[in-house]
Amino acid sequence: MSLLLKKHPALAWIALVVFASLCSLAVVWAQKNHAPAPAAPVAPNEPKPKPHPVTIKPGPATPRLDTGLKDPTGQPITAACSTCHSTTTPNVARNSAHDLFQAHRGLDYAHGSLTCLSCHNAKDYDTLHLADGRGVAFPDVMTLCAQCHGTAMRDYLHGSHGGMNGHWNLAQGPRVRNNCVNCHDPHHPKFPLVRPVLPPRDRISVPTGH
Numbered sequence: 001m002s003l004l005l006k007k008h009p010a011l012a013w014i015a016l017v018v019f020a021s022l023c024s025l026a027v028v029w030a031q032k033n034h035a036p037a038p039a040a041p042v043a044p045n046e047p048k049p050k051p052h053p054v055t056i057k058p059g060p061a062t063p064r065l066d067t068g069l070k071d072p073t074g075q076p077i078t079a080a081c082s083t084c085h086s087t088t089t090p091n092v093a094r095n096s097a098h099d100l101f102q103a104h105r106g107l108d109y110a111h112g113s114l115t116c117l118s119c120h121n122a123k124d125y126d127t128l129h130l131a132d133g134r135g136v137a138f139p140d141v142m143t144l145c146a147q148c149h150g151t152a153m154r155d156y157l158h159g160s161h162g163g164m165n166g167h168w169n170l171a172q173g174p175r176v177r178n179n180c181v182n183c184h185d186p187h188h189p190k191f192p193l194v195r196p197v198l199p200p201r202d203r204i205s206v207p208t209g210h
């Protein structure tokens with residue numbers, strides 16, 4: 001044997017290569033016949049936790065007129081809007097509050113050139129109304145704002161107008177959104193221009209000149 005190897009040293013290399021190939025074949029065969037691993041236990045299809053709700057604060061309660069009088073217990077006496085307005089003739093042309101003298105004196109009104117009855121419902125003063133005449137309860141006033149201010153409403157729905165409280169991640173907690181009228185007075189919705197103020201004085205890096 002050793003004599004043979006001495007005569008032909010290449011034989012040793014051939015034997016080595018054959019041995020190595022047999023080994024790798026054996027490994028492949030063993031892997032093929034290996035019993036499949038027991039399947040991982042399938043988790044029961046648990047329902048995902050429900051996201052918390054997004055609530056929009058309701059609009060104002062149906063207003064009543066304060067008569068300025070007090071009942072014997074000291075509570076203010078108020079009257080439903082329809083008390084008087086079921087007998088008055090609705091003034092569909094009114095778009096200003098300057099000349100209100102019989103009632104609602106001093107109302108601060110500036111909302112484009114809208115007439116009062118673009119919002120208030122001439123058929124029932126205890127409600128508002130949409131452009132198609134459908135009544136809207138005061139707490140649902142946002143539907144009415146949205147009908148004329150589509151862009152603002154779109155921005156509101158995107159979240160870039162109107163602010164929020166609570167959680168960005170609804171998996172962690174609920175979110176509360178403001179109503180349009182929490183910020184805008186329906187009779188005077190425009191915000192006054194903000195006057196810029198002087199920046200804080202920089203007392204460290206700016207040379208004072210003296």
Ligand code: HEC
Nearest residue numbers: 063064065079080081084090091094100101102103116120
């Ligand atoms: C005490 C009676 C009385 C009550 C209560 C009353 N109003 Fe009036 N309202 C009037 C009178 C009178 C006018 C007309 C004012 C004028 O011409 O000087 C008027 C005018 C108006 C107008 C202008 C349009 C129109 O028809 O002339 C609106 C809008 C209005 N009222 C809404 C309301 C709402 C909302 C309430 C409830 C918070 C209410 N009113 C409660 C007496 C009343």
Ligand code: HEC
Nearest residue numbers: 060063095096097104109111114115116118119120141186
């Ligand atoms: C853009 C819609 C809109 C217009 C236009 C409008 N109102 Fe109103 N008005 C409302 C809403 C909303 C409320 C409820 C606000 C609240 O209770 O905080 C209200 C409340 C009232 C009230 C009862 C509360 C109060 O402030 O005394 C009176 C009175 C009233 N409006 C009269 C008028 C009159 C008069 C005009 C026209 C000069 C007018 N409104 C125009 C939406 C409107």
Ligand code: HEC
Nearest residue numbers: 111112113118141144145148149180181184186189190191
């Ligand atoms: C019937 C249509 C109509 C309804 C309803 C209405 N608006 Fe307006 N709104 C107008 C018009 C018209 C103007 C004036 C636009 C202008 O001057 O460029 C205006 C102006 C405004 C402005 C000032 C815009 C500015 O350029 O600064 C705000 C804020 C506003 N409305 C908010 C509201 C809110 C909040 C409601 C609901 C309570 C509402 N509006 C309901 C038509 C409407």
Ligand code: HEC
Nearest residue numbers: 145146149152153156161162163178179180182183184191
């Ligand atoms: C958190 C307070 C807040 C809420 C809620 C809010 N707004 Fe505003 N809105 C503002 C402020 C502040 C401005 C003035 C921005 C400026 O002057 O640049 C404004 C501006 C506006 C304007 C005039 C400028 C524009 O973007 O066209 C309109 C119209 C308007 N809002 C309508 C609405 C309506 C409709 C809703 C309800 C869907 C609403 N806003 C809810 C604070 C609010």
